[in-house]
Amino acid sequence: xxxxxxxxxxxxxxxxxxxxxxxxxxxxxxxxxxxxxxxxxxxxxxxxxxxxxxxxxxxxxxxxxxxxxxxxxxxxxxxxxxxxxxxxxxxxxxxxxxxxxxxxxxxxxxxxxxxxxxxxxxxxxxxxxxxxxxxxxxxxxxxxxxxxxxxxxxxxxxxxxxxxxxxxxxxxxxxxxxxxxxxxxxxxxxxxxxxxxxxxxxxxxxxxxxxxxxxxxxxxxxxxxxxxxxxxxxxxxxxxxxxxxxxxxxxxxxxxxxxxxxxxxxxxxxxxxxxxxxxxxxxxxxxxxxxxxxxxxxxxxxxxxxxxxxxxxxxxxxxxxxxxxxxxxxxxxxxxxxxxxxxxxxxxxxxxxxxxxxxxx
Amino acid sequence: xxxxxxxxxxxxxxxxxxxxxxxxxxxxxxxxxxxxxxxxxxxxxxxxxxxxxxxxxxxxxxxxxxxxxxxxxxxxxxxxxxxxxxxxxxxxxxxxxxxxxxxxxxxxxxxxxxxxxxxxxxxxxxxxxxxxxxxxxxxxxxxxxxxxxxxxxxxxxxxxxxxxxxxxxxxxxxxxxxx
Numbered sequence: 093x094x095x096x097x098x099x100x101x102x103x104x105x106x107x108x109x110x111x112x113x114x115x116x117x118x119x120x121x122x123x124x125x126x127x128x129x130x131x132x133x134x135x136x137x138x139x140x141x142x143x144x145x146x147x148x149x150x151x152x153x154x155x156x157x158x159x160x161x162x163x164x165x166x167x168x169x170x171x172x173x174x175x176x177x178x179x180x181x182x183x184x185x186x187x188x189x190x191x192x193x194x195x196x197x198x199x200x201x202x203x204x205x206x207x208x209x210x211x212x213x214x215x216x217x218x219x220x221x222x223x224x225x226x227x228x229x230x231x232x233x234x235x236x237x238x239x240x241x242x243x244x245x246x247x248x249x250x251x252x253x254x255x256x257x258x259x260x261x262x263x264x265x266x267x268x269x270x271x272x273x274x275x276x277x278x279x280x281x282x283x284x285x286x287x288x289x290x291x292x293x294x295x296x297x298x299x300x301x302x303x304x305x306x307x308x309x310x311x312x313x314x315x316x317x318x319x320x321x322x323x324x325x326x327x328x329x330x331x332x333x334x335x336x337x338x339x340x341x342x343x344x345x346x347x348x349x350x351x352x353x354x355x356x357x358x359x360x361x362x363x364x365x366x367x368x369x370x371x372x373x374x375x376x377x378x379x380x381x382x383x384x385x386x387x388x389x390x391x392x393x394x395x396x397x398x399x400x401x402x403x404x405x406x407x408x409x410x411x412x413x414x415x416x417x418x419x420x421x422x423x424x425x426x427x428x429x430x431x432x433x434x435x436x437x438x439x440x441x442x443x444x445x446x447x448x449x450x451x452x453x
Numbered sequence: 454x455x456x457x458x459x460x461x462x463x464x465x466x467x468x469x470x471x472x473x474x475x476x477x478x479x480x481x482x483x484x485x486x487x488x489x490x491x492x493x494x495x496x497x498x499x500x501x502x503x504x505x506x507x508x509x510x511x512x513x514x515x516x517x518x519x520x521x522x523x524x525x526x527x528x529x530x531x532x533x534x535x536x537x538x539x540x541x542x543x544x545x546x547x548x549x550x551x552x553x554x555x556x557x558x559x560x561x562x563x564x565x566x567x568x569x570x571x572x573x574x575x576x577x578x579x580x581x582x583x584x585x586x587x588x589x590x591x592x593x594x595x596x597x598x599x600x601x602x603x604x605x606x607x608x609x610x611x612x613x614x615x616x617x618x619x620x621x622x623x624x625x626x627x628x629x630x631x632x
Contacts, residue, residue: 099480099488099606271515272473272488274480357515364514438518 093280102242102268105275106172106198107132109246110144114281115196116167117145119158121177124210125266126200129172142283152177156184156197163193163259164309166289166296168250172198174266175216176207178224185259186225190311192295192326194253196246197231198262200269203407203434211434212266214356217411220263221385228323230330232260232337233384235355239273241382247278252337254292256329263384265407267357267436339382340391344370348377350450351395353416354405355381357436362405364439365446374451376403384412389419396420401450405442406430425450454509456594457517459534461502462526467581471524472503474585477603478595479507489515500529507594522592524584528552545587563591565629571622578615579622586626597623 093112100108107129110118120130130148138144145162149155155171162169173181178199188195199220203213220233232252234245242264249260290298297307313319341359344366345351354362359380366376379395381388396402396419403426404413410428417426429445431437437445458475462468472488479486489504504520506512519539525531525546531553538544540559548554549568567583589595595603600623604616 097480099477099486267489267515270490272476272486273512274486360512361514361516364517367513436516438516439514440518 095279096277098275098277099272100239100275101128101270101272102236102239102264103128103200103270104132105239105243105277106246106262107136108277109243110170111136111138111142112278112280113247113250114142114168114283115144115170115246115250116283117147117158117162117169118171119147119149119155119162119169120171120173121149121152121155123174123177125202125212125269126172126174126198128269129198129200142280144283152180153184156181156188159195159197160184160188160191160193163188163195164191164297166293166298168194168196168254168284170196170198170250172200174200174202175204175213176202178216178219182219182225185231186227186229187311188259189225189229189231189326190227190322191309192257192329193259193309194250194257195259196249196253196262197259198264200264200266202266203432209434210266212270212357212436213407213432213434214265214358215408215411215432216263217384217406217408220261221387221415229326230258230333230385232256232258232333232386233263234260235263235382235384236268237356237359237380239268239271239275242268243275243277252333256333257295258329258333263356265356265358266434271357334386337383338386338388338391340388341380341382342391342395343378343380344375345377345379345395348375348395348398349400350374350376350446351399351402352376352378352405352446353381353392353402353412354378355384355412358405358407361437361439362442365442368439368443369446374447376446381412387415387419389415392416392419396424401425401427403446403449404428405437405445407436408432455512456507456522456592457520458505458507458522458524458588459502459517459520459537460505460524460526461500461530461534464499464501466501466526467578468501468526469503471581471585472505474582474600474603474607475505475507475588475595477607478589478599479603481599481602481606482595484509484595485512487512487515500527502530522588524588526584531555543592545584545591547584561591563587563630565626567626567629570625570629574622574625576618576622579618579625582619582622583626583629586623587630588626589623590627590630597627
């Protein structure tokens with residue numbers, strides 16, 4: 093398959109991109125608003141073409157442990173779910189992080205807590221960026237705002253996961269999962285051969301072969317001195333990721349008197365609010381973190397120092413705002429505007445909230 | 454050039470698929486396009502709407518509060534969206550099932566009796582295509598040719614025999630809009 097321009101939903105784009113990346117396996121369990129990922133994979137039947145395994149597991153817990161097993165053999169494997177399902181996966185995600193395995197996890201967030209609503213939300217920010225499961229670990233967290241990024245971040249997520257031997261997450265919301273846009277799908281990549289996997293992943297459980305030693309993949313280390321060494325190694329990896337992989341985008345920041353920080357689909361809604369504000373002579377800039385972990389603290393600190401105030405807009409009660417506050421000087425006003433319960437604010441509503449906080453105080 | 458469009462009516466009237474065909478037509482004409490459904494556990498009989506944005510430049514928000522064009526298929530949607538059409542904008546509506554007609558004087562209002570036309574044509578499934586024909590006739594955004602190519606791309610091959618009936622409905626909509 094060559095490069096191709098298509099119109100599709102964000103969820104469908106993830107499925108197409110996974111096949112075209114040359115992924116080896118997908119294991120998942122359906123849940124709104126991301127069921128199209130599994131459905132599209134089943135409809136495309138990649139096991140007939142690239143040999144990619146697509147399996148509907150009996151539960152989310154089974155899915156993530158199939159990912160754990162597949163990743164341990166050096167395969168490029170993934171799962172996807174939505175908020176309640178991703179909560180069920182947290183134990184497995186922690187094990188995958190502790191076993192230093194590459195894997196891709198997609199969370200198309202819906203409103204919580206609990207079963208909540210099937211409508212869009214960003215209320216899993218804390219879960220995704222601050223651990224989620226137990227133990228000192230991080231996921232690389234990518235936040236797409238377009239259908240194109242839904243497709244692109246499959247390859248980026250896998251590449252980063254393999255580069256650093258750590259799981260990556262695409263943290264999307266129901267808006268970008270369900271909307272259709274034009275997307276350029278990359279050409280089909282060949283799946284790696286067993287030889288290529290053995291070369292790329294000398295740690296993988298691929299059979300001893302000519303290797304002198306057995307590869308053992310585990311998260312368990314009962315010797316505390318050795319476990320602390322493991323922890324130190326994980327932390328060195330995270331520090332390296334923080335140095336190398338921070339990604340963000342800015343708009344209209346050159347002359348901005350105020351700054352909006354937003355991620356995912358909300359950043360695009362805010363961009364429209366900013367254009368409306370500029371038509372009224374209010375100069376607001378936008379910074380959109382693309383990696384939520386590692387978080388663009390320095391970029392926000394730099395831009396934050398130049399403005400009178402910062403508005404953080406999220407589909408939650410205020411989660412990313414904590415990282416924005418960590419980034420900027422203490423005396424800088426940082427305010428939050430959010431909707432919950434699956435409600436997506438429109439551009440005018442966001443502008444009203446901004447004016448309430450900063451202009452008509 | 455940017456067209457910010459809301460299409461709203463009952464589930465089952467072809468609201469989402471009308472938006473989808475329009476989006477595919479935009480794809481054929483190499484425009485940027487965003488199709489954002491109001492989705493949920495909405496079934497036949499419930500309200501459904503879709504925001505379609507066509508542009509020759511990058512599209513920011515997929516969610517809007519005001520629209521250049523509203524295509525309205527029931528009273529609830531008219532009540533909800535009439536006030537959200539930008540001044541100078543266009544409101545297309547089907548009068549069947551409408552008890553209180555639109556009253557705005559600062560926008561263009563186009564009544565398209567698609568229900569009667571679709572019955573006359575003996576093609577009830579062409580209903581939404583009549584309205585789409587009226588839409589592309591009244592604002593230059595995509596041509597009939599692009600819509601037909603979009604239909605071909607959007608429909609699975611086993612349904613391609615339905616394209617001529619859809620084309621007839623699109624052309625009927627264009628005629629109604631010219632009147």
